Amino acid sequence: MAPNNTEAERIEGHWSKTRTLTFIVLAVWVVFAFILPWNTKALNAYTFMGFPLGFYFIAQGSLIAFVVMIFVQNWFQDKIDDEYGFHEE
């Protein structure tokens, strides 16, 4: 954090980065939650680890993506909090 930032700028900067991160996460979420499952039939033409690819996503792939997404988002969010001095004790 730059020391000469005012409190208001610090809050604004923190929220702006938090918001961007959230929107990126939600965009990735839309892909795994809706776009891939919507196209299951088409994706089934491919095979992945022995699974029809479309089936793989709704049974496993998207679920793994959700878990990873939350851990990754939290890792970035912690960095943002630290950067702006909002680190909890």
Place this chain on the structure above:
Amino acid sequence: MFRLQGRLVDNLPKVYGLYTGGFIVFIALMALLDKMGVSAATIGILFVVFTICIYALIGWLSRTMEIGAYYVAGREVPAVYNGMATAADWMSGASFVALAGGIYFGGYGYMAFIVGWTGGYVLVNALLAPYLRKFGCYTVPDFIGTRYGGNLARFIAVVILVVASFTYVTAQIDASGTIAARALNISYETGVWFGLAAILMCSMLGGMRAVTWTQVAQYIVLIIAYLVPIIWMSNRQGFGIIPHFSYGDAIHRIQELEPVVKLGLKATESFPGRSILTTPFNATGAPLESWKFFTLALCMMAGTASLPHILMRYFTTPSVRSARKSVAWSLFFIFLLYFSAPCLATLTKLQLLDPNLPTAIIGKPFAEVANLAWIKNWASVGMVAISDSNKDGILQINEFFMRPDVVVLATPEIAGLPYVISGLVAAGGLAAAMSTADGLILAIANALSHDLYYKMIDPKADVKLRLIVARVLLVVIGVLAAFIASLHITGILGAVAWAFCFACSGLFFPLALGVWWKRANREGAIAGMIFGFGSGSLYLYLVETGTMAPWLAIDGLRFGIIGMPVSLVAMVLVSLMTPAPSTDIQKMVDDTRIPTGGTILDSAH
């Protein structure tokens, strides 16, 4: 009993490590009794009674007279343990007992539940949990009431919470009654009241604190009970040590077999509650198929992010950062069960269909199948039925009827595993149903005691009186739910999907916009709740009574698709037509977005 050095929260790994070890020893002991010829019924009873006694003991040890401990477990639950507790809170009797069976019967369309019930946590984490934790509320209506101000907004939130959670809790008590009845060999009605007594023992004395520590214990039981049979069966039948990553070929094989066994033949007879397999396992490209998947998944996700019994679990962590971390762990623990369900459904289906496997029944001589022990057992309790409809002496696909629950409950027997595994599965199903029921009853009773009684009726009530009111309400709600469950009105899964749609229709946008849109005001939130919840409920009523044909296949399972947009539009329009919230409220929203500093509401509010 050993004595703890210091407080429970400082000794969690030790306590739950010992508990898990003890449970495994207990399973081994039961296996030994099984070998020595003790009857299957006795082992079932021992499993159920032993686990319930443990939960009751935890409930007793966690008793409290402190308000913070009662409502939010003293806000000292570490992220990983809160993750386990949330997972148990989340995974209901339906998830445990009916999910794999649903996939078995419903294939692609049903898997929207799997995607929806996991993907919803991304919303919880991104939009709500950390901010609600920072807010420092005791209940979800507490947030609505404080953020928007005024008793009306709070009251409407309480009403929606009660409707959604109550719909859900009757399904859970129904499930615990069913399992208890089967394991203890008592009538269903007695089972329901027995289940209720067990549920109340875990929550009444210690509120959120007791529920938290019993839910952790229940998670451990339910996940062991779900995974052990799958892995055991898989090894015995040659599907690999951990089948989850290697069952892909089984899906190709099922798709090959479906035309061979003439999947799609209609049944010529019917047995109540049981059905034949007609739906192909994988996506077929049928019209509206993707749309139905999308709408159901969206309702379940938004519902996840609006159901108060889940959101309130994140009020119990020590900090905002740990609230986020515990959402991640919650989903991880939930994922362990949810990615196993399609695996179980696939393996079970293959075992029944594939003529190359010794367990196959479809296409086998009818007399031979009728003689199988598991068919006889489950037919005698009305869960399975076979009938040689076309009199050709061969069991055809449209002559084998079963209830979806059988996939989980009978798997150990189909695969020829020892009875001890069936006892374990019963204990797991009961843990799943009890833990969810506990969370729901507590969410309802807390909203009524904190928001309705303390905040609106008697703000001067002292702590002692508030805690007595909270407990009395807990018992009243429980008894009411058990009474309704004993009437057997809806099937388990219908009621569960309704709860999600009620919650997302009424609460999703008022909650999310409360954090993400500073301009949202009281009038807007009230309009959003009333119109969203009202339109969703009206649509459900019209469709369920047959007054109206569903639009675009939006049926009773996904009426949130109607309620949510109405809620959003009403909330935005009315907010913009009325004055912006006061600077105090806007400042409050700013504070909510900053992870550090004290909570918005003080701890004695």
